[in-house]
Amino acid sequence: MNKTSLVYHDLFQKIEEEGYPIGSYLPSEHQLCNLYGISRETGRKALAMLAEDGYIQKIRGKGSMVIEHRQYEFPVSGIVSYKELAEKLHIKTQNIVYGYQPNATLPLADFKSLGTELTAAPVTAIKRVRMIYGEPAIIDKDYILKSVVPEIPKRAVEDSLYAYFENQLGLMIGYATKEITMAPATDEDCKHLAIRKGAYVAVVRSVTSLSDARAFQYTESRHRADRFSFRNFARRVKK
Template identity: 45%
Template sequence: MNKFNEIYLDIESAILNQQYQAGELLPSENELAKSYNVSRETIRKALVLLLENGYIQKKQGKGSIVLDVQRFNFPVSGLTSYQELKSSQHINSKTILVKNIRQTMPDAVTKQLQLPKDTAVHFVERLRQVNGESIILDKDYLLTSVIPDLPDKEAENSLFQYIEQTLGLSIGYAQKEFTVEPVTKEDKQLMSLHGDTHVVVVRSSVYLEDTTLFQYTESRHRLDKFKFVDFARRRSPM
């Protein structure tokens, strides 16, 4: 690994662990160079990575200001489980299993996905708590034709881990839709909304590598805690 990457990861860890607080200035380039025993150019490369990943903002005449990173990044184009995000972004989180029952898929969803009306699913409803506040409500519908059994322990832990490691299935891709919608009665009952009137809703249809649909997810997020990120590259017009 390049030295500037090591320094980036070290400072990133310090910011995530709140050794550097939001609004504080990082040490100067000279101070960091002395501390890490590297050149200022190496420090500049590390700071560029911190800037590009949303950890700092450069301000002329002041230096590198630490940004509030308590909004957790959810990749738009990636297919990553909440448990994987929790681990990679050091989220202090707890999952509460609200429901894990067998039922038929809601009519609106079967119509959207062109499935038979009596399609049987496991309906899993989970709350994601961060620092004691319920800020995500996840609703998952998993087709019993693909996933015959779903124990509560697995539903509470990681669906993807159970599907891939226990069932031996290969998850391929998902189609996602992002909207901002008014809160529902259930949102108000289960989530810590602090008077918010809207939530971000992510609806995903998830497929195995062989293109078999196995999951439909509706994930409802409190507005102030999450941002959704993607990487886009400009392509030259033809």
């Protein structure tokens, strides 16, 4: 880990633990140099990373103020694996794999609203329940095109698909298109999310593409409505 990342993670940890509470200011670039024994450029980069991630706002003449950042809990925008997000937020989680079909067919009708023109294709179908602090919160249904990823080992299913795609296969994940809807809970939802019939779930569907624009992952995440909130951090960028 380079010096910029070390400083970033130390400041991030102190913000999370409220060593720097919301509304307070982080040390200046000059002070960071003295505190961490780094160059001013390294300190500037670490602060820029915190600003980009929505933890601070740079205010001219005053410095870097810590802002409300808890809106990053389970953001819908962005492309991040569940494991990466859980580690970042320090959440105690568990994955329960209850469906694994290495030779299935993509349920294309479920994703037509996202604009894909793909016809039914062979996929590896994976179903997992995401447990948060011992309570079922999310069902993730992933459909991975076999034309891009012919095989997915069970250990990757139980751990992290993205770690396998990027670190083992060298795939470059580029972007995703997503939609959010509300839907009545199915029998499957009631069983695996421990909710009653008649309840609603938040459904997040996405199509993820590689950097060469090939769509390869189709995901349907079904969230307990009482555990779901759509929050995002947006920063205006002037042209």
